[in-house]
Amino acid sequence: MDTVEKAIDDWRRERPDLDPSPIGVFGRLRRVAELSRHELEGYLAPHGLTPKSFDVLANLRRGGPPYRKTPSELAESSLLSSGAMTGRLDSLERAGLIRRTPHPGDRRVMFAELTQAGIDLIDEVFALHLANEETLLEGLDRAQREQIAAALALLETTIQRAIDGREVAAPQRRRAR
Numbered sequence: 001m002d003t004v005e006k007a008i009d010d011w012r013r014e015r016p017d018l019d020p021s022p023i024g025v026f027g028r029l030r031r032v033a034e035l036s037r038h039e040l041e042g043y044l045a046p047h048g049l050t051p052k053s054f055d056v057l058a059n060l061r062r063g064g065p066p067y068r069k070t071p072s073e074l075a076e077s078s079l080l081s082s083g084a085m086t087g088r089l090d091s092l093e094r095a096g097l098i099r100r101t102p103h104p105g106d107r108r109v110m111f112a113e114l115t116q117a118g119i120d121l122i123d124e125v126f127a128l129h130l131a132n133e134e135t136l137l138e139g140l141d142r143a144q145r146e147q148i149a150a151a152l153a154l155l156e157t158t159i160q161r162a163i164d165g166r167e168v169a170a171p172q173r174r175r176a177r
Contacts, residue, residue, distance in 0.1 A: 004028055025155070043132055047125050048095065054129075056088050057097060057122040060114045068101065068113035097121060 001009070004027040011020035040051050049057070059074055060067050069077075075085040089112050092098045097118035103109035114122070137145060 004031065039132075039136065040129075043129070044125070047121065049121075049125065052088055053092055053097075054122075054125065056085075056092060056112075057114065057118055058126060060098070060112065061119065061122045061126070066113060067119060068111040070103070070109055070111055074112060092118070 004024060007027060008020045008023050011018065011023065037051065040054075044050060044054050055078055056074060059077055060069060063069055071082050071085045071089060074080075074089075075082045078085070089098060089100070092112075093100060096115055098112050099115055100110045101113050103111060140148070
């Protein structure tokens with residue numbers, strides 16, 4: 001019995017009037033997320049990267065040539081604030097992995113663009129990253145991976161709908177008071 005199963009059993013014993021089964025989903029999600037985060041941090045550190053800097057470099061690289069986006073585009077595709085993105089870009093620029101270039105049509109807008117060193121690093125690290133993730137998933141066959149990915153996509157959609165519904169209902173409840 002692992003920690004999550006033990007927690008569920010404990011709650012069933014202590015509060016038999018409640019269904020603790022959501023712990024089975026969210027407890028495992030937290031454990032998997034923590035294991036994945038720790039693995040990624042340890043894996044990226046020797047390359048001088050953090051998960052956040054890796055995310056920005058990968059975001060720019062997967063966008064294709066000329067490997068540049070505005071900070072707002074990067075923030076939107078990373079689900080971060082533009083303020084948080086600015087700090088990441090400053091650090092990557094100091095490391096010589098990106099450069100900021102002016103937008104040709106709007107002097108107020110700057111692009112973050114991969115340098116050749118940035119392209120070389122993300123190409124190397126991303127290939128190694130996928131190989132590492134492949135190793136982590138080697139106990140699962142293709143069908144199991146697809147099933148897990150589909151279930152997680154469904155879970156994400158379900159959670160987002162619940163959050164969206166709660167956000168819609170909150171102003172209505174305030175008006176009803």
